[in-house]
Amino acid sequence: xxxxxxxxxxxxxxxxxxxxxxxxxxxRLVGTPLDREIIEHARETGWHMNMRRKLPESYKxxxxxxxxxxxxxxxxxxxxxSSFGVDWFLQSVLPILPExxxxxxxxxxxxxENGRLIPYPLYYKRQLGSLRRNLNAVGGPCTSYELxxxxxxxxxxxxxxxxxxxxxxxxxxxxxxxxxxSTDIIGVExxxxxxxxxxxxxxxxxxxxxxxxxxxxxxxxxxxxAQSVREMRRLLKLVxxxxxxxxxxxxxxxxxxxxxRTRLIGTLLGRGMSFDxxxxxxxxxxxxxxxxATRTAKAVRALIARGEASADDYPLLLxxxxxxxxxxxxxxxxxxxxxxxx
Amino acid sequence: xxxxxxxxxxxxxxxxxxxxxxxxxxxRLVGTPLDREIIEHARETGWHMNMRRKLPESYKxxxxxxxxxxxxxxxxxxxxxSSFGVDWFLQSVLPILPExxxxxxxxxxxxxENGRLIPYPLYYKRQLGSLRRNLNAVGGPCTSYELxxxxxxxxxxxxxxxxxxxxxxxxxxxxxxxxxxSTDIIGVExxxxxxxxxxxxxxxxxxxxxxxxxxxxxxxxxxxxAQSVREMRRLLKLVxxxxxxxxxxxxxxxxxxxxxRTRLIGTLLGRGMSFDxxxxxxxxxxxxxxxxATRTAKAVRALIARGEASADDYPLLLxxxxxxxxxxxxxxxxxxxxxxxx
Numbered sequence: 001x002x003x004x005x006x007x008x009x010x011x012x013x014x015x016x017x018x019x020x021x022x023x024x025x026x027x028r029l030v031g032t033p034l035d036r037e038i039i040e041h042a043r044e045t046g047w048h049m050n051m052r053r054k055l056p057e058s059y060k061x062x063x064x065x066x067x068x069x070x071x072x073x074x075x076x077x078x079x080x081x082s083s084f085g086v087d088w089f090l091q092s093v094l095p096i097l098p099e100x101x102x103x104x105x106x107x108x109x110x111x112x113e114n115g116r117l118i119p120y121p122l123y124y125k126r127q128l129g130s131l132r133r134n135l136n137a138v139g140g141p142c143t144s145y146e147l148x149x150x151x152x153x154x155x156x157x158x159x160x161x162x163x164x165x166x167x168x169x170x171x172x173x174x175x176x177x178x179x180x181x182s183t184d185i186i187g188v189e190x191x192x193x194x195x196x197x198x199x200x201x202x203x204x205x206x207x208x209x210x211x212x213x214x215x216x217x218x219x220x221x222x223x224x225x226a227q228s229v230r231e232m233r234r235l236l237k238l239v240x241x242x243x244x245x246x247x248x249x250x251x252x253x254x255x256x257x258x259x260x261r262t263r264l265i266g267t268l269l270g271r272g273m274s275f276d277x278x279x280x281x282x283x284x285x286x287x288x289x290x291x292x293a294t295r296t297a298k299a300v301r302a303l304i305a306r307g308e309a310s311a312d313d314y315p316l317l318l319x320x321x322x323x324x325x326x327x328x329x330x331x332x333x334x335x336x337x338x339x340x341x342x
Numbered sequence: 343x344x345x346x347x348x349x350x351x352x353x354x355x356x357x358x359x360x361x362x363x364x365x366x367x368x369x370r371l372v373g374t375p376l377d378r379e380i381i382e383h384a385r386e387t388g389w390h391m392n393m394r395r396k397l398p399e400s401y402k403x404x405x406x407x408x409x410x411x412x413x414x415x416x417x418x419x420x421x422x423x424s425s426f427g428v429d430w431f432l433q434s435v436l437p438i439l440p441e442x443x444x445x446x447x448x449x450x451x452x453x454x455e456n457g458r459l460i461p462y463p464l465y466y467k468r469q470l471g472s473l474r475r476n477l478n479a480v481g482g483p484c485t486s487y488e489l490x491x492x493x494x495x496x497x498x499x500x501x502x503x504x505x506x507x508x509x510x511x512x513x514x515x516x517x518x519x520x521x522x523x524s525t526d527i528i529g530v531e532x533x534x535x536x537x538x539x540x541x542x543x544x545x546x547x548x549x550x551x552x553x554x555x556x557x558x559x560x561x562x563x564x565x566x567x568a569q570s571v572r573e574m575r576r577l578l579k580l581v582x583x584x585x586x587x588x589x590x591x592x593x594x595x596x597x598x599x600x601x602x603r604t605r606l607i608g609t610l611l612g613r614g615m616s617f618d619x620x621x622x623x624x625x626x627x628x629x630x631x632x633x634x635a636t637r638t639a640k641a642v643r644a645l646i647a648r649g650e651a652s653a654d655d656y657p658l659l660l661x662x663x664x665x666x667x668x669x670x671x672x673x674x675x676x677x678x679x680x681x682x683x684x
Contacts, residue, residue, distance in 0.1 A: 141564030151551065154565030154679055162684035178565070178676045182683040209493065218601040222483030223496030223520070226593030229571075230586065242683070243585075244572065250592055251568025259560040334520045337496055341524040341584070342504035 001025055002075040002171055007067065007093050009035040009042070011051045011144035012106045013080015018148055019177040021056040028070045029055075030062040032085060039063055053148040071097070076171060079105040083288045086120055090127050097133060102164045104157065105137045108252075109288070110193045112295035115302025117239050119189030121159065134164055137185065139192035140248045141255035147177065156180040156248050158188040187241025191249035194235055197293035198228035199256035200266045201320050204330050207270020221257070227316050227337045228253060234313050235296070238303065262289040275324050290324060297321030312336065343367055344417040344513055349409065349435050351377040351384070353393045353486035354448045355422015360490055361519040363398040370412045371397070372404040374427060381405055395490040413439070418513060421447040425630045428462055432469050439475060444506045446499065447479045450594075451630070452535045454637035457644025459581050461531030463501065476506055479527065481534035483593035485601040489519065498522040498590050500530040529583025533591035536577055539635035540570035541598035542608045543662050546672050549612020563599070569658050569679045570595060576655050577638070580645065604631040617666050632666060639663030654678065 002025045006013050009031045017027035031039035041049045043061040048054075062070040071077070077097060081089045086107055097103065105124075110117040118126075121135040136159030147153050157172075157179055159165050165181040173179050182188050205220035232249045236242075256262055265287060268278035279287075297317055303309035311318060315336035322328040344367045348355050351373045359369035373381035383391045385403040390396075404412040413419070419439055423431045428449055439445065447466075452459040460468075463477040478501030489495050499514075499521055501507050507523040515521050524530050547562035574591045578584075598604055607629060610620035621629075639659055645651035653660060657678035664670040 141568060142561055146559050146561040149555070149559065151559040152547065152562035152565055152674070152676065154561075154568060154676070162682075165684065175676075178680055180679070180681045180683070182681075184683060205494065213491070215491075217488050217491065217493040218597045219484055219488040219496075220494035221600075222593045222597035223494055225596045226483060226496060226589045229592045230589040233586075233588075244575075244683070246575075246588075247568045247572040250571045251564045254567045254596075255560045255564035258563075332494065334494065334496070334517075337522070338520055339522045339524075340504075341522070341526060341586075342507065 003028065003073050004076050004078060004171060005030060005070045005074040006078040006080050007089065008032050008080030008085060009038045010080055010082060011048070013078060014048050014051060014055060015144035015147040016078060016080070016106055016138070016172070017059065018056055019172050019174040021058050022174055023171065025171055026060070027056070027058065028060045028062060028074070030067055030070045031064055032081060032088065033064050036063060051145050051148060053145060067093070068096075074101060076102045076104060076168060079103060079107060081107055083107055083109040083291055086123070090124055094124060094128060094133055095131060099132050100134055102134045102136060102168055104168055105135070107137070108139060108189070108192050109196075109292045110190060110295060112299045115299050115306060115308070117190055117193070117296065117299045119185050119193070121185050121189070134161065135159060136164060136168060137189055139188040139252070141251035143255055143259040146259065150176045152176050152178070154178045154180075154251070156182050156188050158182045158185045160185070184242045184245065186239055187236060187245035188248060190239045190241045191232065191236055191245035192252045193292055194232045194249055194296060195252040195256050196262065196289035197296050197317050197320050198232060198253050199260060199262040200269075200289065200293055201228055201316050202253070202257045203263045203266025204270040204332065206263065207267040208330065210267065211271045223337070224316065224332070225253070225257075231314050231317055235300070238309060256289075260289070261287065265290070269323055269330055272330070274327050274329070276327060294321060294324055297325075345370065345415050346418050346420060346513060347372060347412045347416040348420040348422050349431065350374050350422030350427060351380045352422055352424060353390070355420060356390050356393060356397060357486035357489040358420060358422070358448055358480070358514070359401065360398055361514050361516040363400050364516055365513065367513055368402070369398070369400065370402045370404060370416070372409055372412045373406055374423060374430065375406050378405060393487050393490060395487060409435070410438075416443060418444045418446060418510060421445060421449060423449055425449055425451040425633055428465070432466055436466060436470060436475055437473060441474050442476055444476045444478060444510055446510055447477070449479070450481060450531070450534050451538075451634045452532060452637060454641045457641050457648060457650070459532055459535070459638065459641045461527050461535070463527050463531070476503065477501065478506060478510060479531055481530040481594070482590045483597035485597055488601065492518045494518050494520070496520045496522075496593070498524050498530050500524045500527045502527070526584045526587065528581055529578060529587035530590060532581045532583045533574065533578055533587035534594045535634055536574045536591055536638055537595040537598050538604065538631035539638050539659050539662050540574060540595050541602060541604040542611075542631065542635055543570055543658050544595070544599045545605045545608025546612040546674065548605065549609040550672065552609065553613045565679070566658065566674070567595070567599075573656050573659055577642070580651060598631070602631070603629065607632070611665060611672055614672070616669050616671070618669060636663060636666055639667075
């Protein structure tokens with residue numbers, strides 16, 4: 001039996017412990033200072049108040065000030081924070097962890113810096129300077145509540161060390177949680193981070209169709225999905241990630257179009273709301289995806305400015321960015337999707 | 343104004359004339375001997391009885407014995423038959439067409455022959471022997487009724503001659519029907535034909551989830567979608583099609599999962615029915631996709647037998663084929679999706 005300490009009791013952090021606990025491991029769920037109520041509630045009721053799912057009976061709960069107790073004897077640590085908690089985790093948690101303790105981050109996303117997209121594990125590593133930590137991350141299509149429902153799920157764990165990855169897989173793999181392993185951190189993380197901008201793009205078609213005749217249409221969603229896959233493949237190449245990671249990108253795009261909060265905003269924009277109107281409508285919803293989407297676009301714009309990428313290759317990404325950043329109306333650049341391979 | 347003669351008044355044949363007619367071209371819809379009732383009904387009412395959509399007022403209708411009249415002065419011919427009509431079209435229509443008249447086939451699929459997958463345009467060409475015909479085809483995500491509803495749609499026209507492709511595009515392109523052009527016939531056609539087996543595969547998850555808790559789940563659909571994209575990329579490479587065509591394959595897979603009849607049978611199989619039981623349940627539904635799926639699998643099995651492909655690369659396709667051909671129960675080979683890129 002191993003001990004797994006999860007720091008951050010948001011939905012994904014809380015859900016990923018489920019397969020591990022069913023494998024007989026001890027799972028300790030530690031709230032961040034923002035998670036106080038979730039932990040209190042779960043301690044009393046065994047229920048995750050945001051995910052609205054029962055957590056395993058064997059889970060142990062800790063408030064953040066009990067972190068050091070929760071880390072005693074831990075064999076692995078999960079970072080369960082969202083993109084908004086990445087710097088907090090970097091400053092408040094990573095430095096106090098033992099050097100070789102494997103860390104698995106559920107946070108999907110990238111930092112943008114002068115036109116470079118840096119996956120979180122590499123960002124952490126750089127910010128830690130001389131502090132050595134064993135950093136790994138999860139990518140691939142997985143919504144937390146469906147994992148909690150034991151839906152069949154297929155993800156990738158990525159990191160630098162093959163042995164660590166195999167160890168992590170042994171802790172988490174069950175007959176419903178399936179794990180590929182990859183040392184291509186840039187490939188896996190960029191593929192799945194890119195889905196944020198493109199899930200917004202695909203769901204524009206949901207709102208456009210609703211506005212027109214109140215029905216769901218799939219031709220237009222599929223058209224935007226196809227163009228998204230095309231641009232994601234180009235982006236993967238641009239950042240130097242392996243081509244096969246489009247598999248995780250396309251899968252994550254699929255699940256985000258249907259199971260994620262991004263669909264809400266894409267639909268409102270597609271119906272004709274401006275970005276500001278849509279954000280007012282969705283008051284209270286945390287849209288991590290918007291932050292990652294604009295970072296992705298910012299990186300691509302910087303590369304275009306430097307002549308290292310062509311605007312013609314990313315018409316959909318740039319349109320999504322125009323909608324978010326410049327308040328533009330939805331006006332899909334269909335003609336720019338038309339290629340002549342003659 | 344050009345004259346476009348569509349032979350085969352099934353749903354897609356009938357729908358693809360709509361953008362052309364809105365471009366001011368004369369569209370003549372010719373029924374096959376099996377379409378007699380559709381043509382009679384449309385002539386009287388302007389309504390397509392199977393698609394349940396109004397056809398453009400300007401459409402002209404012909405029974406098959408009026409074909410030669412319908413071909414008078416035609417600038418392009420559309421083959422609107424399904425896979426089951428391919429040989430009929432080859433024998434009864436292609437030989438009587440003028441040599442240089444461009445033909446655009448809406449039929450998606452391939453012929454399997456000794457482990458080779460041959461797209462219809464190339465199959466036609468070979469069967470015609472010394473008869474020269476200008477053969478082109480449509481691929482990409484498009485359901486007929488949504489095209490008839492003027493949903494935004496993105497497809498690819500493929501063929502050997504760039505000039506012909508540009509001419510065909512000029513006839514059909516509108517502000518809702520967007521067309522890429524490609525001379526990579528094998529790439530485009532194989533990418534979109536492969537969606538048949540994989541749409542069945544993805545929709546198994548719909549039935550599996552329904553059986554378990556009556557709900558829709560997307561993690562499992564996305565997992566199968568991801569593996570489908572992976573295997574489709576491998577198949578594309580195997581047949582020598584260009585890598586970028588995965589864009590049309592993924593888009594067509596997406597639209598077929600949601601908008602096609604294949605979803606019906608995948609869902610029944612996922613709920614636990616045998617293939618025979620599912621086919622009895624769906625009596626009367628023509629499942630072209632099943633035929634194409636088994637052809638695809640047959641080709642891959644032949645290549646595996648010859649040592650030119652590995653069974654490890656196509657676990658999902660082979661499982662789908664086992665379900666169809668051997669009556670096996672659904673038992674997704676999840677472990678075979680797990681890769682170690684270390």
